[in-house]
Amino acid sequence: MATKFTEKHEIQFYECDVTGKLTLPMLLNIVIKTSESQSEALGRGSDFVNSLGLGWVITQHEMTITRLPKTEELVSVTTEATSYNKYFCYRNFWIHDESGQECVAISSTFVLMDLTTRKMTSVPLDIIEAYDCEKITKILRGTKISSLEDDSDAREYRVRFSDIDGNKHVNNSRYLDWMVDSLAYKFLTSHEPTFVNIRFDKELAYGNSVTSHWQEASGEQLISKHRIKLDGTLCAEANISWRSM
Amino acid sequence: MATKFTEKHEIQFYECDVTGKLTLPMLLNIVIKTSESQSEALGRGSDFVNSLGLGWVITQHEMTITRLPKTEELVSVTTEATSYNKYFCYRNFWIHDESGQECVAISSTFVLMDLTTRKMTSVPLDIIEAYDCEKITKILRGTKISSLEDDSDAREYRVRFSDIDGNKHVNNSRYLDWMVDSLAYKFLTSHEPTFVNIRFDKELAYGNSVTSHWQEASGEQLISKHRIKLDGTLCAEANISWRSM
Numbered sequence: 304m305a306t307k308f309t310e311k312h313e314i315q316f317y318e319c320d321v322t323g324k325l326t327l328p329m330l331l332n333i334v335i336k337t338s339e340s341q342s343e344a345l346g347r348g349s350d351f352v353n354s355l356g357l358g359w360v361i362t363q364h365e366m367t368i369t370r371l372p373k374t375e376e377l378v379s380v381t382t383e384a385t386s387y388n389k390y391f392c393y394r395n396f397w398i399h400d401e402s403g404q405e406c407v408a409i410s411s412t413f414v415l416m417d418l419t420t421r422k423m424t425s426v427p428l429d430i431i432e433a434y435d436c437e438k439i440t441k442i443l444r445g446t447k448i449s450s451l452e453d454d455s456d457a458r459e460y461r462v463r464f465s466d467i468d469g470n471k472h473v474n475n476s477r478y479l480d481w482m483v484d485s486l487a488y489k490f491l492t493s494h495e496p497t498f499v500n501i502r503f504d505k506e507l508a509y510g511n512s513v514t515s516h517w518q519e520a521s522g523e524q525l526i527s528k529h530r531i532k533l534d535g536t537l538c539a540e541a542n543i544s545w546r547s548m
Numbered sequence: 549m550a551t552k553f554t555e556k557h558e559i560q561f562y563e564c565d566v567t568g569k570l571t572l573p574m575l576l577n578i579v580i581k582t583s584e585s586q587s588e589a590l591g592r593g594s595d596f597v598n599s600l601g602l603g604w605v606i607t608q609h610e611m612t613i614t615r616l617p618k619t620e621e622l623v624s625v626t627t628e629a630t631s632y633n634k635y636f637c638y639r640n641f642w643i644h645d646e647s648g649q650e651c652v653a654i655s656s657t658f659v660l661m662d663l664t665t666r667k668m669t670s671v672p673l674d675i676i677e678a679y680d681c682e683k684i685t686k687i688l689r690g691t692k693i694s695s696l697e698d699d700s701d702a703r704e705y706r707v708r709f710s711d712i713d714g715n716k717h718v719n720n721s722r723y724l725d726w727m728v729d730s731l732a733y734k735f736l737t738s739h740e741p742t743f744v745n746i747r748f749d750k751e752l753a754y755g756n757s758v759t760s761h762w763q764e765a766s767g768e769q770l771i772s773k774h775r776i777k778l779d780g781t782l783c784a785e786a787n788i789s790w791r792s793m
Contacts (some may be wrong), residue, residue, distance in 0.1 A: 317577035321712040332562035467566040
């Protein structure tokens, strides 16, 4: 049984939007920070992984949101590396508020990338053993993402210097920023997300200009659909479920 | 003599750029957070200020940078409201590393804005008395910012949903992001800022599209010049001094 790892985090005003609640991109940053802390505590931090010529890449997040924490809240961020197979590592995250109520639960899939070839590699025992998580043979399929019907709604985003992280590519959180930004201000200030399912297909570099395509939230479940493309190639796809505030 | 207020802050990976060092926009966010904490400790937090129909607005920062802290560093952020006159409040900030070395020193000018008229108002005693800072009659003039010669270099930035903060306008840190982003990747990864002098002239709202104009760092002191304009109106201006790494 894998060990859970918990850290406290105070939500900063600059991690929140105009409504005073944590943004979805910052939610991703905060949980990833906790998995990095766990890895470092186990002697498997990014320096160690990089020394093997490898880097962690996220391929999917499924985020169930009870409520997004607010500015100045002190939350507990918990993570657990649950299982792995030849290529995929599965990890869960939770955010709890000070009264112990669950705010967010996330199921994520990670792979290891060869930093030279930028291709996926099998998971070395030397990395994964430290996490004490279950080896499985099955590939866990995430919840399917329903695709946009067409790309008629499109907005261009040029990758900025500040979008590039220590892995020398666009940080995953930015894709979600470009997706959320496509929705109307009025909608975003009167609705909150309840479920986000995002899949990352292609890394992006400085100099790239992508298009963010969207379909506004519709249906009883108020699901908005999103995809990010680079020169016609799919880079990420997401569905976000919303409820009115 | 005003009281200094200090908080610890751990630099997060998502507050840093590809070089692993704190970004200038995040540096601003981190120090502003500490002044907000001080104000709350004195019962003069944003709820109190807003209840008077007012909000704080920054008009200038002069940032002297010995070194930018790195990811995972635990720094001390200190602030002191030094003096005020009828309209202007002056505040200093410092960031020190764990060995007590100064990383950054900032002199800032704040004014109070009427949230309805969006105009500057005189400083109410009910707010400022709590800080125990000196009343002065003189208006302190900051270091002059040398203007760009022309606007031929220009890049457009559309204000995004995530640029808007709790004051319902673009957060000050974003202006600096648009300025830094205009410089070349190769320059930004081989130089570090030593002094930033930024003045804010006009607030920006959701829906605005601004142009960021720049002049690359030149001269012995390697000073880059920047300005942000909205429909021809100056919104912010800055000089940044650099040194090669």
